[in-house]
Amino acid sequence: MPFLAARPHPHPSAVIIGAPYDATASHRAGASLAPAAIRWASDSIETYSPVQERDLEDLRLADAGDLDLAGCTPEVMIDRVRAAVAGVSSLPVVVGGEHTVTLGAILALADRHRDLGVVVLDAHLDLRDAYQGQRWSHAATLRRMSERLGPERIVVLGARSGTREEWARAATLAAVSRAGTLEASVWAALSGRPLYLSVDIDAFDPSVAPGTGNPEPVGLQVDDVMPLLAVVREGRVVGCDLVEVSPPYDPSGQTAVLAAWLIREMVLAFARA
Numbered sequence: 456m457p458f459l460a461a462r463p464h465p466h467p468s469a470v471i472i473g474a475p476y477d478a479t480a481s482h483r484a485g486a487s488l489a490p491a492a493i494r495w496a497s498d499s500i501e502t503y504s505p506v507q508e509r510d511l512e513d514l515r516l517a518d519a520g521d522l523d524l525a526g527c528t529p530e531v532m533i534d535r536v537r538a539a540v541a542g543v544s545s546l547p548v549v550v551g552g553e554h555t556v557t558l559g560a561i562l563a564l565a566d567r568h569r570d571l572g573v574v575v576l577d578a579h580l581d582l583r584d585a586y587q588g589q590r591w592s593h594a595a596t597l598r599r600m601s602e603r604l605g606p607e608r609i610v611v612l613g614a615r616s617g618t619r620e621e622w623a624r625a626a627t628l629a630a631v632s633r634a635g636t637l638e639a640s641v642w643a644a645l646s647g648r649p650l651y652l653s654v655d656i657d658a659f660d661p662s663v664a665p666g667t668g669n670p671e672p673v674g675l676q677v678d679d680v681m682p683l684l685a686v687v688r689e690g691r692v693v694g695c696d697l698v699e700v701s702p703p704y705d706p707s708g709q710t711a712v713l714a715a716w717l718i719r720e721m722v723l724a725f726a727r728a
C-alpha cells in the first residue's frame with residue numbers, strides 16, 4: 456500500500472523511499488516496522504493541509520516502496536539508501552528506520568550539493584564516536600554526519616539528551632537548541648545552502664510521540680515546529696526524512712499518524728510542482 460495520494464509518475468515531484476532498518480537500535484527495536492505502519496496510518500488523514508493551503512493531489516508524489524535492507528550491515532544499508540536517494544532527481548523523502556538511514560541520504564546529496572546544510576530535529580545529540588563498539592550506530596549519526604559535512608553546517612533542534620562529552624562537542628555545531636525553531640541569525644547562515652531536514656520523531660514530547668525506541672521527557676509539541684517548516688520552505692530543500700518511529704511501542708497508533716501527518720506537511724512544504 457503506497458503512501459497517501461502517491462501513485463506512479465514518470466516525473467515525480469517527490470519520492471517516498473522506505474528504509475526499514477533497525478539493526479543498531481540500542482534500547483528498544485521496532486523501527487524497521489515503521490514504513491509500513493506510517494503508510495497505513497497515512498490513509499487516515501486528508502491530502503489537504505489547511506495550514507499550508509496545499510494538497511498532495513496537486514503534486515506528483517510517488518512511493519518507491521521499501522528498500523531491501525534485511526540482514527544488512529550498517530555500511531551496506533547506508534550504501535543502498537545512498538544509491539536510492541542518488542536515483543531521485545526531485546525531492547527524496549526517506550522514511551526510516553533508525554536514524555542511521557539518514558547517513559545514506561546525506562552522502563548521496565552531499566555528492567550532488569557541495570555546500571549542503573542539515574537541520575536535524577532530535578532529542579539526542581548522537582555525537583558519540585561509537586556506541587557498543589559500533590561506529591555506524593544510530594547513537595553516532597550526527598558524529599558521522601559532521602565528519603562528512605563539517606559541524607558548522609549542521610543545526611540540531613529539540614536537543615535535550617547527551618553525555619557531557621557530546622554536549623561539549625555540540626558547541627562546534629552551527630547551532631544546538633532545545634527549542635524547535637531556528638534563530639534568525641542561524642537561518643541567515645544556512646538559508647543560502649541547499650538544505651536537508653531530518654526529523655527524528657523523538658524530538659517530540661513522549662506524550663505526543665510515545666512510539667519510539669528512546670523516548671526522552673520534556674520534548675517539543677507539534678505546534679513548536681510549524682514555524683520551522685514555514686521558514687525552511689523559503690530555502691532550497693533538497694531532501695528530508697522521518698525516522699525512529701517504533702510501532703511495537705505505539706499501541707494507539709498515534710505516533711504513526713503524527714509521522715504521516717509530518718511527512719504530508721514536509722512534502723507540501725518542500726516539493727516543487
Ligand SMILES: [Mn+2]
Nearest residue numbers: 578579655657
Ligand atoms: Mn533521537
